[in-house]
Amino acid sequence: MKGNQSKRVLSLAALMALIAAGCAMPVTPAAPAQPAAPAATEAPAAPEFTPPTDPIGVVQIGPNDPIHIAYMLVTSGSDGTLGIDSRRGIEIAIEDVGGKLLGHDIKLSGEDSGCNAEGGQAAAAKLAADSTIVAVIGSSCSSEMRAGGPTLSKAGFLIVSPSNTAPDLTDPAKRFPGYFRTAHNDKVQGAVAAQFVAEQLKLKKAATIHDGSPYAEGLANAFAENFEKLGGTITTKEAVGPNDTDFKPVLTKIAATEPEIIFYPIFVAAGSLITKQVKEVPGLGDKVVLMAADGTFSPDFIKAAGEAVIGMYQSSPDFSAFTGGYADFLAKHEKKYGEKPLSAFHAHAYDAFNMVAAAIEKVAVKGPDGTLYIGRQALRDAFAATKDYKGLTGTLTCDPNGDCADPKIAVYQQTEENLKKLEVPTTPIWKP
Amino acid sequence: MVATRTKRVIRLEPTDVFIYIIGALIVFVVVVGSIATLSQGKYSINAWVDLFVFGVTLGSIYSLIALGYTMVYGILRMINFAHSEVFMSGPFTAYFLAEAFSRSGFLNQSPVIALILIFALSMGTSVLVAVLIERIAYRPLRNAPRLVPLITAIGASFFVQYMFRGLYGTNIKVYPEIEALKGQITLGAFRVSYIQILVIVAAAAMMLGLHLFVQKTRTGKAMRAVAEDRSTAALMGINVDNIIVTTFILGGALAGAAGVLYALVFTQVHFFMGFIPGIKAFTAAVLGGIGNIPGAMLGGLFLGVIESLGPMLFLDGLGITAPYQLKDAIAFSLLVLVLIFRPTGILGERIREKKA
Numbered sequence: 001m002k003g004n005q006s007k008r009v010l011s012l013a014a015l016m017a018l019i020a021a022g023c024a025m026p027v028t029p030a031a032p033a034q035p036a037a038p039a040a041t042e043a044p045a046a047p048e049f050t051p052p053t054d055p056i057g058v059v060q061i062g063p064n065d066p067i068h069i070a071y072m073l074v075t076s077g078s079d080g081t082l083g084i085d086s087r088r089g090i091e092i093a094i095e096d097v098g099g100k101l102l103g104h105d106i107k108l109s110g111e112d113s114g115c116n117a118e119g120g121q122a123a124a125a126k127l128a129a130d131s132t133i134v135a136v137i138g139s140s141c142s143s144e145m146r147a148g149g150p151t152l153s154k155a156g157f158l159i160v161s162p163s164n165t166a167p168d169l170t171d172p173a174k175r176f177p178g179y180f181r182t183a184h185n186d187k188v189q190g191a192v193a194a195q196f197v198a199e200q201l202k203l204k205k206a207a208t209i210h211d212g213s214p215y216a217e218g219l220a221n222a223f224a225e226n227f228e229k230l231g232g233t234i235t236t237k238e239a240v241g242p243n244d245t246d247f248k249p250v251l252t253k254i255a256a257t258e259p260e261i262i263f264y265p266i267f268v269a270a271g272s273l274i275t276k277q278v279k280e281v282p283g284l285g286d287k288v289v290l291m292a293a294d295g296t297f298s299p300d301f302i303k304a305a306g307e308a309v310i311g312m313y314q315s316s317p318d319f320s321a322f323t324g325g326y327a328d329f330l331a332k333h334e335k336k337y338g339e340k341p342l343s344a345f346h347a348h349a350y351d352a353f354n355m356v357a358a359a360i361e362k363v364a365v366k367g368p369d370g371t372l373y374i375g376r377q378a379l380r381d382a383f384a385a386t387k388d389y390k391g392l393t394g395t396l397t398c399d400p401n402g403d404c405a406d407p408k409i410a411v412y413q414q415t416e417e418n419l420k421k422l423e424v425p426t427t428p429i430w431k432p
Numbered sequence: 433m434v435a436t437r438t439k440r441v442i443r444l445e446p447t448d449v450f451i452y453i454i455g456a457l458i459v460f461v462v463v464v465g466s467i468a469t470l471s472q473g474k475y476s477i478n479a480w481v482d483l484f485v486f487g488v489t490l491g492s493i494y495s496l497i498a499l500g501y502t503m504v505y506g507i508l509r510m511i512n513f514a515h516s517e518v519f520m521s522g523p524f525t526a527y528f529l530a531e532a533f534s535r536s537g538f539l540n541q542s543p544v545i546a547l548i549l550i551f552a553l554s555m556g557t558s559v560l561v562a563v564l565i566e567r568i569a570y571r572p573l574r575n576a577p578r579l580v581p582l583i584t585a586i587g588a589s590f591f592v593q594y595m596f597r598g599l600y601g602t603n604i605k606v607y608p609e610i611e612a613l614k615g616q617i618t619l620g621a622f623r624v625s626y627i628q629i630l631v632i633v634a635a636a637a638m639m640l641g642l643h644l645f646v647q648k649t650r651t652g653k654a655m656r657a658v659a660e661d662r663s664t665a666a667l668m669g670i671n672v673d674n675i676i677v678t679t680f681i682l683g684g685a686l687a688g689a690a691g692v693l694y695a696l697v698f699t700q701v702h703f704f705m706g707f708i709p710g711i712k713a714f715t716a717a718v719l720g721g722i723g724n725i726p727g728a729m730l731g732g733l734f735l736g737v738i739e740s741l742g743p744m745l746f747l748d749g750l751g752i753t754a755p756y757q758l759k760d761a762i763a764f765s766l767l768v769l770v771l772i773f774r775p776t777g778i779l780g781e782r783i784r785e786k787k788a
Contacts, residue, residue, distance in 0.1 A: 246486060
């Protein structure tokens with residue numbers, strides 16, 4: 001028995017060695033091939049052509065190779081609609097340019113980042129390993145970017161998020177180089193929500209709930225700060241876990257502070273449960289006004305929360321202020337996917353892609369043999385210089401901190417009609 | 433017994449001292465926090481009663497799941513980490529039946545029959561999944577070192593989770609609500625909704641049934657014998673494999689029922705729903721004394737009530753903002769506390785250590 005076992009171990013070791021050798025084989029010839037490639041392109045090059053240099057690297061795209069753009073969005077799980085919605089925006093944008101940029105095909109690949117810090121880190125690590133990627137469109141949730149952003153930034157990518165809204169991501173002290181966003185900063189959304197509650201609803205006492213994510217916490221704090229400035233009082237600031245299911249204890253606690261409105265800018269899973277459970281908590285029941293934000297502005301949320309959504313308010317990008325192209329976009333979306341947009345950040349993703357494409361067109365240098373050279377820092381600089389870009393979401397200009405959005409936020413109210421059709425409202429009831 | 437006790441007191445290890453200090457610290461925070469909160473009188477008696485009732489509801493569900501962990505541990509001395517997926521598979525499958533009933537109107541016409549069918553499908557699926565896991569992932573490894581089945585358990589858990597993700601998709605499925613279960617009873621300070629009553633009564637009935645089964649029937653006796661000593665039980669003519677399968681069937685059925693109750697309370701299911709309740713139920717099983725059936729029930733209820741009451745009772749008075757984010761920390765601190773003073777859990781017997 002013992003001899004048998006050691007033989008087995010030996011043969012296993014031998015097998016491992018064989019596999020290792022087999023794996024190493026293709027790598028060896030590939031390694032010297034890399035330095036050889038530029039030499040080969042230089043030889044037939046006209047004497048005046050020198051490939052561009054760049055402090056953080058140059059992406060070389062062979063004459064028949066595609067330009068590789070990656071997405072990093074949440075595409076599964078309970079918050080999956082948020083990312084799928086954005087991905088569809090990118091896909092439509094690619095179709096609109098005919099799938100080609102500067103004569104090269106566009107390749108779109110991506111990673112699911114799960115709407116949490118761990119997922120963001122894992123997805124960023126995978127993307128960073130692929131040096132063919134020129135730009136990353138993402139992430140969906142601010143938590144993903146907080147965790148994964150440094151990795152993406154170090155890899156030299158241009159990073160453009162269609163839906164990160166946490167204020168600290170574009171705080172000059174905390175921003176990573178190369179990071180931009182086409183979504184609004186929540187400082188704006190928080191202010192709009194607070195103004196709506198204080199001036200339109202004329203309510204004086206509010207409670208907030210966040211789920212510990214940078215998005216929710218940033219937005220809840222922005223709301224609280226502005227609401228207090230407008231003369232309101234925050235009765236209590238609560239926090240829950242994004243995977244919690246039983247919110248009655250925390251709601252019971254909130255009930256004891258007697259707020260007139262609860263503002264809970266969180267995501268679909270927890271948000272829908274809170275919406276439902278509020279009705280079952282004595283002291284809140286039908287009396288308290290509910291308000292959430294764009295993180296729950298999706299049909300999924302309406303379906304999950306059921307009848308409880310009727311009458312609640314949500315702040316979200318103002319679709320009615322989107323430019324004329326938006327109607328076209330919606331028609332294409334309906335045709336391609338057979339349904340209306342799933343969430344609020346499809347147009348932002350569409351604009352993000354087009355702005356990336358415009359920046360690539362500006363900085364890409366074509367070699368005589370058709371090889372495309374894109375300087376990574378040059379690309380970031382070109383993107384940062386975006387000014388008065390006419391996109392679906394408005395006229396976008398990037399500020400020095402990476403905020404490129406033309407923030408138009410409005411407040412929507414859910415009605416019975418929306419619940420019946422399982423669609424988000426399209427006409428805002430109030431805008432600042 | 434007395435002699436060993438005195439010996440332990442004399443030989444107090446530094447680590448013991450450290451652990452007892454931590455224990456004392458937790459007790460101190462709990463006591464001071466509770467006194468501070470109660471003396472402020474911010475919350476009415478109704479609020480406390482409501483919190484208690486929520487806690488018991490959630491705790492009953494934890495208990496039902498915990499029973500599955502504890503029975504398997506009692507018999508096989510292994511932790512069946514795939515049990516949380518057994519819990520998820522039932523209600524996730526039964527969702528489609530519930531949705532169909534809801535569309536046809538059958539659910540609200542005769543809710544009792546509909547609920548029985550939903551429970552039956554959910555429990556059936558969970559039993560099937562539990563038995564298959566036992567047959568495929570555990571039985572071939574029955575005599576392997578203890579770490580091996582633990583790892584296959586984790587593997588089986590992932591496999592089942594992602595299988596269901598592939599089968600039913602990643603979206604949240606919304607369980608239909610039953611008209612008959614809306615509304616609540618008010619008895620003085622007590623306000624209990626029908627769903628809560630259903631959960632508590634159903635859980636209590638099932639736990640009583642299980643207790644009677646284990647204590648009064650032949651099979652139950654055989655289960656206890658196998659738990660006591662597997663090889664001797666086999667020598668006495670007990671078919672150990674059959675008893676183990678029975679255990680998985682019972683655990684699966686309870687988990688499937690707990691799943692439907694969970695889905696009725698929280699009205700949504702998705703493929704990842706088993707993870708958190710699974711971890712909590714495992715904690716409940718350890719809290720009550722793993723391998724001990726009444727312990728699992730008690731542990732589940734204790735955990736549910738602490739999670740519901742704890743943050744407000746212990747931390748609010750200390751001026752800590754947003755205490756509910758810390759509810760898991762509180763639950764686990766109390767687990768640490770219990771294990772410091774009773775290393776085998778609330779009802780765990782001291783002999784168990786030797787046997788394992």
